[in-house]
Amino acid sequence: MFAELITYLRNSWIWPGISEVGQFIGTHLISGMLPAFLIAGGIAVFLDKQRITRLMGAKASPFVSFPVAAFSGALLTVCSCGVVPIFSGILTRGAGIGPAFTFLFSAPAINLIALTYTFSLLGWKVAFGRVVSVLFCALVIGISMRYIFRHQEEAIDVPVVMIEDDSDRTDLQTFVFFALMVLVMLTSTGFFDSITDKLFQNALSRPFPKLILLLFESLIVISVLKKWFHPEEVRQWLEKSWSLFNMIFPKVLFGIFVSGLLAAVFPMSRFMSWFDNNTIVANLLISTIGAISYFGTIVGVNVTSTMIHFGMNMGPAMAFLLSGPSVSLPEIFALIPIMGRDKAIIYLLIVILTTSISGLVFGMFY
DSSP: OHHHHHHHHHTSTTHHHHHHHHHHIIIIIIIIIHHHHHHHHHHHHHSOHHHHHHHHSTTSOHHHHHHHHHHTTTTOOOOTTTHHHHHHHHHHTTOOHHHHHHHHHHHHHHSHHHHHHHHHHHOHHHHHHHHHHHHHHHHHHHHHHHHHTGGGGGGOOOOOOOOOSOOSOOHHHHHHHHHHHHHHHHHHTTTTHHHHHHHHTTSSOTHHHHHHHHHHHHHHHHHHHHHHSOHHHHHHHHHHHHHHHHHHHHHHHHHHHHHHHHHHHSOGGGGGGGGSSOOHHHHHHHHHHHHHSOOOHHHHHHHHHHHHHTTOOHHHHHHHHHHHHHOOHHHHHHHHHHHOHHHHHHHHHHHHHHHHHHHHHHHHHO
């Protein structure tokens, strides 16, 4: 019966969407999304709200808040969907609309894995262009969102679990906890695979070195929680992480399903002649396609490399490299219950505009 159902679905029009959802769950749920939700829950519960407000709040100096937001995601290996719970977390703790959206765009695009892989596959010119373009887009997006919604800074209502900020835990101890959580995320997404493979050589098959390292890191996290955190804090952290998961993840899956259907209807390889010149139309079109599609941080680089091989001009290629991994239809669906439909749609439109401008400029100088 089950085999017949699978056969029926494979021959139906909805199979590309189902396949895309299954692939996402198999490759990104545990490796990227779960650590992201745990980090987001920790931000919402453990971090000092006054400090977040001072660095990234609506009244903070833009010369401090926007650079902090643009660079703070560099160590997070998150996709456009994985960054949403963390975005929600920093909003919960008092970040302003502008810096929060700056972080939302830059984190999936400027992390170390994305830049390293871009350099190795596409060369230093593209990697350097990506860094400059990401910073430009992120700052323009954040400043634009802050200006457009300047009268709604106090209207953001994100579900929050509050605890007292007078914890006897030191700043260093809190920093160590978040550093360990980032380390878990880096390990789970494969950042250290080459190192663990060399250490274990052929003694263990590929998944086991990573699992051993993750187990070791998880035991350290548990010991840190037992030593430095009150049981009530840990309970509220897990509850907040679960709350964010329930609020965001179903929308992510729906968006990925829709993206899979769109990718099947409009296969990119058939339309490369549209993007073989660095024109305004080509950059706008490819930015739009990238913005509604879902690509992981690494997959986006691979797809861009393939399209360059098929004849895509470097201008539209850069536009796609910026918009593809940084925003997606699943992310927009997930943002709507957090920020509202208007902010989510305007954010998407500004991303398309800024990434297409960046691609056009890069294509002129490449």
